[in-house]
Amino acid sequence: MKTFVEFELTKEFRDRFQEALDQRDSQFIRQSLEDVNPADITALLYEFNSEESKFTLDILAPDIRAQIIKDLDSETRKNFLKIYGPSELSPIINLMDSDDAADILNELPVKTSEEVLAGLDAELRNQVIDLLRYDENVAGGLMAKELIKARNNWTVVQCVEEIRKQAETVTKFYTVFVVDEQDKLLGKVSLQDIVISDAHKLVADIYEPDVVSVETYTPDTEVVEIMKKYDLESVPVVNVTGQLVGRITIDDILDVMTEQADEDRQLMSGITEDVEEDDTIWKNTRARLPWLLIGVLGGMLSARFMGLFEAELAQVTALAFFVPLIQATGGNVGIQSSSLIVQSLASPGFVLEGLGQRLLKVLFVALLNAFFLATIVFGANYMVFGNYNLSLIVSVSLFSVVVFASLVGTLTPLILDRFGFNPAVASGPFITTINDLLGLTVYFLTVNVLL
Amino acid sequence: MKTFVEFELTKEFRDRFQEALDQRDSQFIRQSLEDVNPADITALLYEFNSEESKFTLDILAPDIRAQIIKDLDSETRKNFLKIYGPSELSPIINLMDSDDAADILNELPVKTSEEVLAGLDAELRNQVIDLLRYDENVAGGLMAKELIKARNNWTVVQCVEEIRKQAETVTKFYTVFVVDEQDKLLGKVSLQDIVISDAHKLVADIYEPDVVSVETYTPDTEVVEIMKKYDLESVPVVNVTGQLVGRITIDDILDVMTEQADEDRQLMSGITEDVEEDDTIWKNTRARLPWLLIGVLGGMLSARFMGLFEAELAQVTALAFFVPLIQATGGNVGIQSSSLIVQSLASPGFVLEGLGQRLLKVLFVALLNAFFLATIVFGANYMVFGNYNLSLIVSVSLFSVVVFASLVGTLTPLILDRFGFNPAVASGPFITTINDLLGLTVYFLTVNVLL
Numbered sequence A, B: 001m002k003t004f005v006e007f008e009l010t011k012e013f014r015d016r017f018q019e020a021l022d023q024r025d026s027q028f029i030r031q032s033l034e035d036v037n038p039a040d041i042t043a044l045l046y047e048f049n050s051e052e053s054k055f056t057l058d059i060l061a062p063d064i065r066a067q068i069i070k071d072l073d074s075e076t077r078k079n080f081l082k083i084y085g086p087s088e089l090s091p092i093i094n095l096m097d098s099d100d101a102a103d104i105l106n107e108l109p110v111k112t113s114e115e116v117l118a119g120l121d122a123e124l125r126n127q128v129i130d131l132l133r134y135d136e137n138v139a140g141g142l143m144a145k146e147l148i149k150a151r152n153n154w155t156v157v158q159c160v161e162e163i164r165k166q167a168e169t170v171t172k173f174y175t176v177f178v179v180d181e182q183d184k185l186l187g188k189v190s191l192q193d194i195v196i197s198d199a200h201k202l203v204a205d206i207y208e209p210d211v212v213s214v215e216t217y218t219p220d221t222e223v224v225e226i227m228k229k230y231d232l233e234s235v236p237v238v239n240v241t242g243q244l245v246g247r248i249t250i251d252d253i254l255d256v257m258t259e260q261a262d263e264d265r266q267l268m269s270g271i272t273e274d275v276e277e278d279d280t281i282w283k284n285t286r287a288r289l290p291w292l293l294i295g296v297l298g299g300m301l302s303a304r305f306m307g308l309f310e311a312e313l314a315q316v317t318a319l320a321f322f323v324p325l326i327q328a329t330g331g332n333v334g335i336q337s338s339s340l341i342v343q344s345l346a347s348p349g350f351v352l353e354g355l356g357q358r359l360l361k362v363l364f365v366a367l368l369n370a371f372f373l374a375t376i377v378f379g380a381n382y383m384v385f386g387n388y389n390l391s392l393i394v395s396v397s398l399f400s401v402v403v404f405a406s407l408v409g410t411l412t413p414l415i416l417d418r419f420g421f422n423p424a425v426a427s428g429p430f431i432t433t434i435n436d437l438l439g440l441t442v443y444f445l446t447v448n449v450l451l
Helices: A013-024 A026-033 A038-045 A050-059 A062-071 A075-081 A088-092 A098-107 A110-118 A124-130 A156-166 A191-196 A219-230 A250-268 A281-307 A310-313 A323-346 A355-385 A390-416 A423-427 A431-450 B011-022 B026-031 B038-045 B050-059 B062-071 B074-083 B086-093 B098-107 B108-118 B122-131 B156-166 B191-196 B220-229 B250-268 B281-307 B310-315 B323-346 B355-385 B387-418 B421-429 B429-450
Strands: A150-151 A175-179 A184-188 A236-239 A242-248 B148-151 B173-179 B187-192 B234-238 B244-249
Touching: A013 A026, A013 A050, A026 A175, A038 A050, A038 A175, A038 B355, A050 A062, A050 A075, A062 A075, A062 A098, A075 A098, A075 A184, A075 B026, A075 B355, A088 B086, A088 B173, A098 A110, A098 A124, A098 B122, A110 A124, A124 A323, A150 A156, A156 A175, A156 A191, A156 B050, A156 B191, A175 A191, A175 A242, A175 B148, A175 B421, A184 A191, A184 A236, A191 B062, A191 B156, A191 B191, A219 A250, A236 B038, A236 B156, A242 A250, A250 B250, A250 B323, A281 A310, A281 A431, A281 B323, A281 B355, A310 A431, A310 B429, A323 A355, A323 A431, A323 B250, A323 B281, A323 B323, A323 B429, A355 A390, A390 A423, A390 A431, A423 A431, A431 B323, A431 B429, B011 B026, B011 B355, B026 B220, B038 B050, B038 B062, B050 B062, B062 B074, B062 B098, B074 B098, B086 B098, B086 B108, B098 B122, B148 B156, B148 B355, B156 B173, B156 B191, B173 B244, B187 B191, B187 B234, B220 B234, B244 B250, B250 B421, B281 B310, B310 B429, B323 B355, B323 B387, B323 B429, B387 B421, B387 B429, B421 B429
Parallel strands: A150 A175, B148 B173
Antiparallel strands: A175 A184, A236 A242, B173 B187, B234 B244
């Protein structure tokens, strides 16, 4: 038995491995990686350059090599495979499932991709060609063609034969899908039921007819929701005529979930491109600039707006002191509100109760928060600055800003969602910029009335 | 075949269902929910109150009832089960897997929980009592006791017998775990291999000895990383002596992932408690106030700080106009930087390259962004306000703020992570508040030097 802690990537091992690479010491490399889980080897290779990684992979068994290349993240793999020729790639990709093969072919330059395709076994080639037609964000782009298909007039023994045939490829199966003569999906039988059923029973007698399926064009995010909702370890994919064309397994879904979470986090933090810390300086800069520019534009508008109140500011300089307080609070309240709504919109159990009722609740929460904050700030201000009128102006506008920012933070994602945009955009700099301007407006309107 | 779209919760159906509930029309309810997937019934019940939901559930088959109650989210279930007596709960929980049963017993008041426990079948009761010892955030709290355990001297036929025995409970299996006489985990056999192996072969001949396992006290987030890294559909759990005590399946992991994403989003948006839009007004208020107060405190400090420059502000009122611009940009840059670091820290492929090298890169990106923003703002300011000196002050401090905020945004999560805090805290109001103060300081220092 091997627990996950057994292979730990220590600095000593890394250095020793580097030495072996420098000396092209195949024997050390082969021995030290024997019995190491391919996922651990993948992590190790992130430490070395492409040439060194290729040297290591060439020493390993072909199936391990294929699994490691499959496991690399897309960006790394794209760069790494540049040093491989098509004739080296075909035998590696031949050992993969159709979905992984299609992902890799998608990443290669068109010419290389064509050459690799030509070198694949006929069956895999046809499967991959079929998969390449689909966009990567729909069920068709996630599915694999490998699956166990049984006719409902087969016996359990025939199913087992089919499983044995398919098991020659690398694939894991948990379910046998049942189809009719036209390949239309009828239902499924779990491997567990196959194991415990009498070998001469008919598939028709043991299959579950109620099976949740998705269509080739179902968006990946919807596939995630469906698999989570119905607690599925794999889901069959059908085409428009109801024919079974592939299956999606839960590990594909984990990747989609991680990507979604990353994307939402980036939207919330004002980064426009899918970017990682180890991307180039230029890509990192480009991903950040757009929202920063919008923020700067908001700041310039704020400056113009405050300019309108130059007379009041010149008269009572202390008015300027509280602009940061008002704006920061407005920003924080807005982000909180929009983030809760985004979460509600994302959770599948969420049902649109009357909009009026929800806004009323948001209003109550806002009024409570506003009351607490305004009272505390009034007390603190009066004690520190001893100016009753100024303290009153600050607290009245703070109160109003909290209420307005709550409503804006709540409504913006709902509106974005209604018009088909990702509502998570509204939990980022967008809502902050709006609330900065809103805060200033409320503040100086209050100044105008109360000063 | 049933695709997921077949049951759509329309307003008409909801109203008709409400009518049936009002008239206690069991027949309509039974008929309309026949063949509907339990997950869809769960979604429907979120529309009705506890009494109505219980009335509906009482009409359904016991196993469907158990599955729906299992699927409810924890908060809803806690409230819902208040109207059930212990004698009603025991038979329902008897139909569940040990992990789900333990989760529900954990949510019940102690007295009820004891009574329900007493009413369970002896085997399940012992399993649940064992599970209740573990914290919910470790592998022991996630695992189920139901698993198929085979000795390595068994034949495949004996395995199949064991699977048949276990299949009487509701559980899904994909893997048979292999143990020695002391119950120590030796390896595993996939159901697929059981299906295609000769019935008289020994388990010892077909099992995989290299199996990744976790320990009862492994944190749930680590279990997620391990299952993702090694692409596992289930992972065995062993105790300190290496004995097999349970297994965690991938659907349990999906829930942990969703919770993690929600928690991070809340940290990023300054919400301190795990709260949802449909929680009480008071709970919603309480979850928001702490960070708002910290923001307000930051605002008060800003006010005091600006007070130190009252003379300069009185002399050149326009200086105040650019405080929002400086602060908003500092805040946005800080959030972007910290969010990228949080993402790097979360991704398993991430390796700590030299800190110096990373900071150098962050610095380059910051310098580039700072250069673009400062240049654009200088041009715009000079055109709009026509004041060379003021435009220069604003751009110089904008430049400095972008660079400083990048460094603070990068270092804060790294420091938090080093000391064992969740670095996502640093993508929220925390970093904004720090950067607001930082921005003001830089701005007025620049004013002091250049005015």
